[in-house]
Amino acid sequence: MKELYVGIDIGGTNTIFGFITKEGKLLSEHRIPTKGHSNIDKYLLALKNALIKKAEAYKDDYQLKAIGTGAPNGNYYSGSIENAPNLEWKGIIKFSEKFSEITHLPVVLTNDANAAAIGEQLFGAAKGMKNFIVITLGTGLGSGIVTNGEIIYGHDGFAGEIGHTIINRGGRHCACGRRGCLETYVSATGIKRTVYKMLADSIEDSILRSIPFDKLTAKNITEAALKNDKLAILSFEYTGQILGQQLADAVAYTSPEAIFLFGGLAKAGKFIFEPTKRHFEESLLAIYKNKIQILPSGLMNQNVAVLGAASLAIKEFN
Amino acid sequence: MKELYVGIDIGGTNTIFGFITKEGKLLSEHRIPTKGHSNIDKYLLALKNALIKKAEAYKDDYQLKAIGTGAPNGNYYSGSIENAPNLEWKGIIKFSEKFSEITHLPVVLTNDANAAAIGEQLFGAAKGMKNFIVITLGTGLGSGIVTNGEIIYGHDGFAGEIGHTIINRGGRHCACGRRGCLETYVSATGIKRTVYKMLADSIEDSILRSIPFDKLTAKNITEAALKNDKLAILSFEYTGQILGQQLADAVAYTSPEAIFLFGGLAKAGKFIFEPTKRHFEESLLAIYKNKIQILPSGLMNQNVAVLGAASLAIKEFN
Numbered sequence: 001m002k003e004l005y006v007g008i009d010i011g012g013t014n015t016i017f018g019f020i021t022k023e024g025k026l027l028s029e030h031r032i033p034t035k036g037h038s039n040i041d042k043y044l045l046a047l048k049n050a051l052i053k054k055a056e057a058y059k060d061d062y063q064l065k066a067i068g069t070g071a072p073n074g075n076y077y078s079g080s081i082e083n084a085p086n087l088e089w090k091g092i093i094k095f096s097e098k099f100s101e102i103t104h105l106p107v108v109l110t111n112d113a114n115a116a117a118i119g120e121q122l123f124g125a126a127k128g129m130k131n132f133i134v135i136t137l138g139t140g141l142g143s144g145i146v147t148n149g150e151i152i153y154g155h156d157g158f159a160g161e162i163g164h165t166i167i168n169r170g171g172r173h174c175a176c177g178r179r180g181c182l183e184t185y186v187s188a189t190g191i192k193r194t195v196y197k198m199l200a201d202s203i204e205d206s207i208l209r210s211i212p213f214d215k216l217t218a219k220n221i222t223e224a225a226l227k228n229d230k231l232a233i234l235s236f237e238y239t240g241q242i243l244g245q246q247l248a249d250a251v252a253y254t255s256p257e258a259i260f261l262f263g264g265l266a267k268a269g270k271f272i273f274e275p276t277k278r279h280f281e282e283s284l285l286a287i288y289k290n291k292i293q294i295l296p297s298g299l300m301n302q303n304v305a306v307l308g309a310a311s312l313a314i315k316e317f318n
Numbered sequence: 319m320k321e322l323y324v325g326i327d328i329g330g331t332n333t334i335f336g337f338i339t340k341e342g343k344l345l346s347e348h349r350i351p352t353k354g355h356s357n358i359d360k361y362l363l364a365l366k367n368a369l370i371k372k373a374e375a376y377k378d379d380y381q382l383k384a385i386g387t388g389a390p391n392g393n394y395y396s397g398s399i400e401n402a403p404n405l406e407w408k409g410i411i412k413f414s415e416k417f418s419e420i421t422h423l424p425v426v427l428t429n430d431a432n433a434a435a436i437g438e439q440l441f442g443a444a445k446g447m448k449n450f451i452v453i454t455l456g457t458g459l460g461s462g463i464v465t466n467g468e469i470i471y472g473h474d475g476f477a478g479e480i481g482h483t484i485i486n487r488g489g490r491h492c493a494c495g496r497r498g499c500l501e502t503y504v505s506a507t508g509i510k511r512t513v514y515k516m517l518a519d520s521i522e523d524s525i526l527r528s529i530p531f532d533k534l535t536a537k538n539i540t541e542a543a544l545k546n547d548k549l550a551i552l553s554f555e556y557t558g559q560i561l562g563q564q565l566a567d568a569v570a571y572t573s574p575e576a577i578f579l580f581g582g583l584a585k586a587g588k589f590i591f592e593p594t595k596r597h598f599e600e601s602l603l604a605i606y607k608n609k610i611q612i613l614p615s616g617l618m619n620q621n622v623a624v625l626g627a628a629s630l631a632i633k634e635f636n
Binding site (some may be wrong): 063074082083129130131145147148150152153155156157158159160162164165166169174177178193235245248250252253254255256257283285286287289291 | 324390400402418447448449463465466468470471472473474475476477478479480482483484487495496563566567568570571572573574575601603604605624
């Protein structure tokens with residue numbers, strides 16, 4: 001019997017899980033709502049039932065080996081989800097312990113950006129690298145930092161929050177309650193805020209003037225840039241400048257071999273990579289110049305949250 | 319025969335070396351000039367001769383085991399000193415290889431802040447800690463970052479340059495050629511610059527108005543603060559604010575258990591620690607609050623450069 005791993009990605013709205021071989025091949029992907037369960041135990045039961053039912057399809061060829069989970073504020077050391085702002089369950093949820101009890105499988109947990117970094121190391125563009133950073137550009141900015149071949153979890157399990165380093169004290173309000181965090185400028189939401197600031201400040205005509213804030217996406221902005229919309233291109237330049245400058249600071253901490261960008265905003269291709277790389281090189285301390293690559297994730301069109309979560313289980317239990 | 323280790327601290331003016339037991343006891347300390355040798359080989363020969371001569375005193379009780387060295391731009395991986403701005407020798411100096419050849423002892427090399435961190439881990443206040451940061455506050459600001467029990471050297475050997483993260487783009491000129499680096503504000507030199515800025519901006523009377531820039535030291539400023547000199551106290555407040563805020567960002571990278579401050583400026587005690595801790599706590603992301611200590615180095619009145627360098631050799635070869 002071949003080994004099969006489960007990757008779970010717990011989001012505020014949906015929980016997505018998938019079955020992954022130890023070679024990193026995703027066999028299938030499924031979802032249940034995260035919301036609407038009266039308590040955590042009901043949610044875990046619903047998740048287990050869905051998982052067992054879908055696993056039926058593989059029972060002749062595979063044996064379920066372990067479960068990896070990515071969750072907001074997921075603590076690798078304790079296996080707990082701790083005070084996650086976007087989830088209904090408050091306080092400290094002993095996810096790994098509880099879910100292992102009902103599934104009779106080993107369960108390991110971290111946050112989605114750390115999971116993405118492990119996925120990149122096992123199956124993506126960071127294969128063989130011992131020092132690298134993965135930046136996920138979604139609603140926020142997540143980061144997974146690998147040094148000496150291992151993820152940095154820190155003393156409490158919560159290291160790697162580059163999205164919450166401050167790039168402008170007293171700047172934009174952040175969901176974390178502080179102001180000026182990197183992710184308020186550099187993320188799918190951050191570039192939307194930049195576009196709206198530019199629409200307010202400038203008198204330049206723009207395709208983007210017809211899209212309400214709620215509907216605006218990194219994809220819209222990329223499409224406008226492809227049509228040579230000046231304001232859209234400027235918004236990428238601004239975003240890339242801030243990202244490039246802050247990544248130059250990140251290098252002064254861990255001196256990685258490469259930095260990988262993943263997520264909706266990274267799909268903007270040259271519009272985001274070109275200004276990011278230019279400002280990055282300009283900002284680096286001399287000893288680091290022309291040594292460090294900024295690259296797209298090698299898992300760009302895959303569900304890296306599910307694959308990464310499974311990778312954690314493969315790394316841990318294979 | 320007991321084991322004896324050598325710690326060497328290569329500075330721009332002098333090279334200091336000491337003999338250290340594997341329990342971290344410094345038996346004696348000696349120096350030769352770093353400058354004035356016509357080439358690197360002459361310097362290494364002079365250093366070897368001094369070392370062998372002084373080692374005579376211990377030959378009945380101890381056996382020399384290995385040499386650890388701290389040097390500016392010292393690369394742990396290659397054992398080379400690479401393009402150090404403050405040293406006479408340009409380019410890449412294969413220090414460990416050359417010095418091992420003439421001493422017939424194993425030689426290991428890093429920079430002084432990494433050496434300090436290893437010293438803190440083996441013999442100082444970080445004993446038993448797996449995640450911590452050491453900040454050395456001298457002419458510049460050096461840093462050694464430990465995660466998962468190991469120093470972060472990064473892919474090229476040059477990780478841990480927190481002193482060269484940017485806290486004010488377009489701010490004070492730095493010796494590295496860029497502007498606004500943390501060390502231009504937070505270091506013995508940084509606080510001098512702050513005092514002079516305050517003397518220029520303010521009309522407040524101050525003891526410090528009688529001291530020329532060249533003669534001003536962190537010690538002078540501490541003495542003035544002890545006499546309740548308002549401007550001196552304000553200069554510590556300003557320095558502590560910048561340090562506390564930037565250390566809060568550092569936590570978002572590696573989430574350490576503790577941050578240790580070492581060096582002349584750290585000797586100012588409450589004047590620097592109080593504002594640093596206050597601004598640090600105020601600036602932290604919620605998940606990190608009230609978890610992380612900012613402490614004085616446990617090796618404050620020792621020659622941590624020499625002890626740290628020897629610690630590296632003890633860690634590597636014991």
